[in-house]
Amino acid sequence: MAKKLIDLVGITKSYGDRVIIDDMNLFMNENRFLTLLGPSGCGKTTTLRIIGGFESPDKGKVIFDGKDITDTAPNERPLNTVFQKYALFTHMNIEENIAFGLKIKKKSKSYISDKVKYALKLVNLSGYEKRMPDSLSGGQQQRIAIARAIVNEPKVLLLDEPLGALDLKLRQDMQYELIRLKNELGITFIYVTHDQEEALTMSDTIVVMNKGYIQQIGTPEDIYNEPQNAFVADFIGESNIIGATMVEDRLVEILGTRFKCVDEGFGNNKPVDVVVRPEDIVLTEPDYGIIKGRVMSAIFKGVHYEMEVLANGFEWLVHSTVLKEPGTEVGIFVDPFNIQIMNKPESEDEEVLVEE
Amino acid sequence: MKKIGSKILTGPYIIWMIIFTVIPLGLIVYYAFTNSGGAFTLDNVVSIADTVNAKPLWLSFKMSFEITVICFLLSFPLAIILSKYSKNKNSIIVMAFILPMWMNFMLRTLAWRLILLNNGFLNRAFEIFGLNSVYLMNTKAAVILGTAYDYFPFMLLPIYNAVAKIDEDVISAARDLGASGVVVIRRIIFPLAMPGIISGITMVFVPSMSEFVIADMLGGGKVYMIGNAIEQAFNSGYADIHLGSGLSLSLMGLIVISMLIYKFFDKGEEGHGIW
Amino acid sequence: MVKKFTEKFYLVFMFVLLYMPIAVLIMSSFNASEKNKAVWGGFTLSAYKALIKDEIIMSALYTTFLLAGGAALIATVLGTLLCIGMMNMGKLFKSTMIGIAQIPLLNSDIVTGISLMLLFTRFTDLSFGTMLVAHVTYIIPYVVLSVYPKIMQLNVSIYEAALDLGASPLFAMRKVIIPDIMPGILTGFMLAFTMSLDDFSVTYFTKAPGINTMSTMINAEYRKGIQTEIYALSTIIFIVVLIVLFIINRRSEKAFRIENERV
Structure with a gap:
């Protein structure tokens, strides 16, 4: 020590x-x-x-x-x-x-x-x-x-x-x-x-x-x-922060669709925030993802393309080296390990107590 | 490309300055080196060395020096304290210390008469506290006091501006590196405020040198400065504009020389180590 | 703690020292005692009533403000024109001009006054006009030294942008350049005005007989024994100055706050 x-x-x-x-x-x-x-x-x-x-x-x-x-x-x-x-x-x-x-x-x-x-x-x-x-x-x-x-x-x-x-x-x-x-x-x-x-x-x-x-x-x-709350997730790097419900351990419902995840101990049917980093989203053929969506825009950023994908009424920010033209139907897949669940803060100023 | 403005705009100013600054100075030089008959002479300029004129000149110099020192000693700490307050934008405090400057200069001098007269406010106050009366009126001390009071804002303002400009982080950095308050003032604030101190000293010393009306009002004719000598040469019954011009020229010369010497010493100090 | 106290004490000490003479003037103006103002002879406003009727003081006051206003105006115009005209001049020209501008500053007032007197008495009679000329000469440097830095900071592109957008040079000058250097012009005017108000030496040597500014009037009056009216006058001046500075301060504080909120 x-x-x-x-x-x-x-x-x-x-x-x-x-x-x-x-x-x-x-x-x-x-x-x-x-x-x-x-x-x-x-x-x-x-x-x-x-x-x-x-x-x-x-x-x-x-x-x-x-x-x-x-x-x-x-x-x-x-x-x-x-x-x-x-x-x-x-x-x-x-x-x-x-x-x-x-x-x-x-x-x-x-x-x-x-x-x-x-x-x-x-x-x-x-x-x-x-x-x-x-x-x-x-x-x-x-x-x-x-x-x-x-x-x-x-x-x-x-x-x-x-x-x-x-x-x-x-x-x-x-x-x-x-x-x-x-x-x-x-x-x-x-x-x-x-x-x-x-x-x-x-x-x-x-x-x-x-x-x-x-x-x-x-x-x-x-x-x-593993950002502890929406503020940290938002401040550090780009991210998709979505309100969701923890159905049970290792299962979270995001925008009406159930995703597998690896987090436990949040309780059943508890409202939570979910963070998915843009580079952790994999765009697949429409039928191979967890949810379906449509590419709304794509911008070349040098190392990767930055795309916005409309799916389940949410605009997902996606970073990928593979370009999908705007208008393309795509599937969205996220590895359970890359879904980060956070408690909803009780107030904006809430302090998160975590020891080093 | 079209240029902003044109040279013609500078014309009125240049003409004005030639007629009303350059030519008049030329006149002083002309009168200084001629006698009433218009012939060339050095008498007027040399007469500064006569005891009658050398004495008031030396007195003016000594008193101006003392006045400048007093103004500096009083305003430097004040500038530092004020700069701390104005950091929180309490500019009204700074204003308060400059405000007396806007009272007419003769009124301010008059006020000192009221205070210093033998039965004036000062001695009344002394009386109340059971102290002995002091008779300052018509002494050198009274003139020094009055002049220092009149010119004090001209010392305070440039020094304050220079001190206020010093980055707070620079002072923090010096503290951080182990400097105590005194060391910070001597090694950081003082040298960084130098430009303001120089202009403050200039703005107090130069007008003090040629002062004559304060000497008149508070010195009551007993304090005879070079300004009084010059004024007498122009305005008294036996006016001699040649002599007056000669004395003025000598005074100008002396001021220029003292400023040069002062600048020289000032540079010299900057040269070697600050420790 | 001790340091804080020392600082506060020093502030108060200097404050008292600086305001004591002014307080003495104000007290004297209300003091009914005629012979010695240091002895309280009861409260009176008679000095203020007499002041309004005092023609010597009133005409000196009028002359002072007319002179200061007129001289400051002329000096501001001349000085500002010079600064604008200097923009495209060579370095040598600029430094010569700034050098000349500083002559009356380094020259003591007495020499400025005397040199102008020599000029005037040689070619004409002393009058209000010569006093005005003398004051302009004396205060011009303050205008130049206030406006010049603003001209140097001026972003030339805004003038070019105005021309580019179709403005005539004169229009661009009026609508773009002048507003940009306005703070410098105002400072210069205020400074020039103040210096003129406060001047004694230059006026003393160049004034026409029978015309007095406040300074020369006081200089003449105190020899005869000061009248209480002058103390009343100083009280009024002090209050006016106080109000003016308070307004300026309020306005600049407001500007500061607006700027701060933007950050």
């Missing part, structure tokens, strides 16, 4: 009468890449800022390595932050930027210069010591911001949408770079993003948040394949 490093206990935070985070409990283990994922306004950045010490919670505690640091100032916390828009000190050169934290800790000159060199090498920017931040590209500035943080050897690195301002190609490169860095440094990364693809690519653990509540915690595979 990995060691608990950060423990958030009953964190509540509101601005005026807007509740940002409501009674949140979350722990983070050592040496993990943990991502807080959710749409804007879900409380993920506030959570990060509370951990960093830039906001203080109205209620609750932040425990770091067994110590309560709720009231500790940010400059006294053993963790460092990489900000969304880099937040480099524009009046200092790269070397001075990176050395900032070390100088405050009164490290020796030779130690600092070694460390700066090492950090620059780590982010592949050796030789940039004397440049000014303004003369660097966005990607380079972000690397400097990372170097400036990790040079202080924090136990935890907090990253607040660090790749948000970069273009797509650069963002993908930086994702690999971050994974490499994390493995080389062997520290915990807490990463905030609204980009589900980024989260799935990099994380060991993903915490999906919405409206101040944790919706689901799990590995990328868990989150993608």
Whole structure:
């Protein structure tokens, strides 16, 4: 069992009468890449800022390595932050930027210069010591911001949408770079993003948040394949979410047709939500599927075709490498294993409690 | 491609500035270097070195320096505090601190007369608290106080604008890297607010240098600054526009030189390490 | 906690310091005591009644606003025309123009006033006209320095788009360019107006005998011993300023909120 490093206990935070985070409990283990994922306004950045010490919670505690640091100032916390828009000190050169934290800790000159060199090498920017931040590209500035943080050897690195301002190609490169860095440094990364693809690519653990509540915690595979509720299913990847009735264990009635599935324990004749990923739908000849439908539209997306199939009064989103022309009669087949059953949420804000 | 506007539009301004800025400055130079007979002379310009004029010049310089320092010391912390409040968009607070600027400058000076007069508000207040009276009226201190008060918004506003522009994340980042509040102010806010500080200092120092009416109202003729000397040269019974022009030119020269020196030192500081 | 308190304390301290003189003026205006305003002699409104009838003050007030309004208007037109005309000029021309615009800023007011006085007295008589010219010259830089940044930020394509859609250059200028730089023009006008209202030195050297602005009037009056009317006047000015700023603030706050809601 990995060691608990950060423990958030009953964190509540509101601005005026807007509740940002409501009674949140979350722990983070050592040496993990943990991502807080959710749409804007879900409380993920506030959570990060509370951990960093830039906001203080109205209620609750932040425990770091067994110590309560709720009231500790940010400059006294053993963790460092990489900000969304880099937040480099524009009046200092790269070397001075990176050395900032070390100088405050009164490290020796030779130690600092070694460390700066090492950090620059780590982010592949050796030789940039004397440049000014303004003369660097966005990607380079972000690397400097990372170097400036990790040079202080924090136990935890907090990253607040660090790749948000970069273009797509650069963002993908930086994702690999971050994974490499994390493995080389062997520290915990807490990463905030609204980009589900980024989260799935990099994380060991993903915490999906919405409206101040944790919706689901799990590995990328868990989150993608077994979303716990409609919000998670909808937010992570594209999906068909359909109201249905669980007839009995392993049998669900979707839009009037019974489908075999693998889920148990929901009870008999219980209303549920069903998620079927578009790539899990197989289009067959009309008579070979479970239900019949007609292709309404088809768009070429590069890797696959995206088709909409009208069947049982529902427009199914289907991804397939095989094109069926619009107007074609088709059958829809879904492997029982690919039908994900979810409890209907009692309210939109409902919290799903699942331990890591 | 059609161009926006045309050069003709700049015409009125250029003509205006030539007639009413360039030529008048030329006139000052002309009068400064001639005597009443129209012959060339250096006397008027050199007369700045005479004790009669050198003394008020030095006094103006010293007082302007003190006024500038006072304004800076008072407004820098205020700008930082105000910038925190305006982050929550409490711009009414910022407004409140700029508002006195819109009161007529003579009225503001007049108010200080009421306060500082020997039997004025200050001494009345002192009396109530059982303190001894202070006689500030017609002293250097009164002029410094009044001038600093009048020009304070011109220091506050540019510094506030510069401080408010600093990205909050940059300050958070410095805190995050271990900087205490004092270090953040010295190493981050101060250098980043430099452009605002420079224009604030310029906007207080330059007008203070040539001030004469505040010295008149609060100094009561006992505080004789270079502005008063120039004014006397033009407006008194024995007016001498040649001498006045010469003194004005010298004053301009001195201001330009002090600004150059100041810019030079300022650059020098930027050059080497901030530690 | 301690820090928060220190900050609050400093704010209050500075606030009191800045408003104390204004409070003193207002208190004096209601003080019936004639000889020493620092001694309370009972409440009176007589100063306000006298103010309305005081021709010296009223004519100074009239001159001040006429001068500030007229000068700010002329300066705004000249400055804005310059900025629009500069758009397609070379770098050297632009920096020369901006350099010239800054002369009256760096020149102290006293030198601006004296140099204009030398010009006027050499070629003509001092009059309201010369005062107006002097004020325009003195405040033009504030217009240029407010409008110029807006012109630089201007997106040239919108002008081209207007032409593309069939607008004549003049129409495009009126309907597209001017509205776009309007905030800069308004700021420039307000700044110019304020500087003119507040000016003493330039007016002092260029004013015609018998014509006074508020500043020069006060300068002349205090020597004779100040009349309470002037304190009454400052109270009224303060209230007007307060109301104007409050309205501006409300409007900008509303604009801010609308922008925020869009995000």
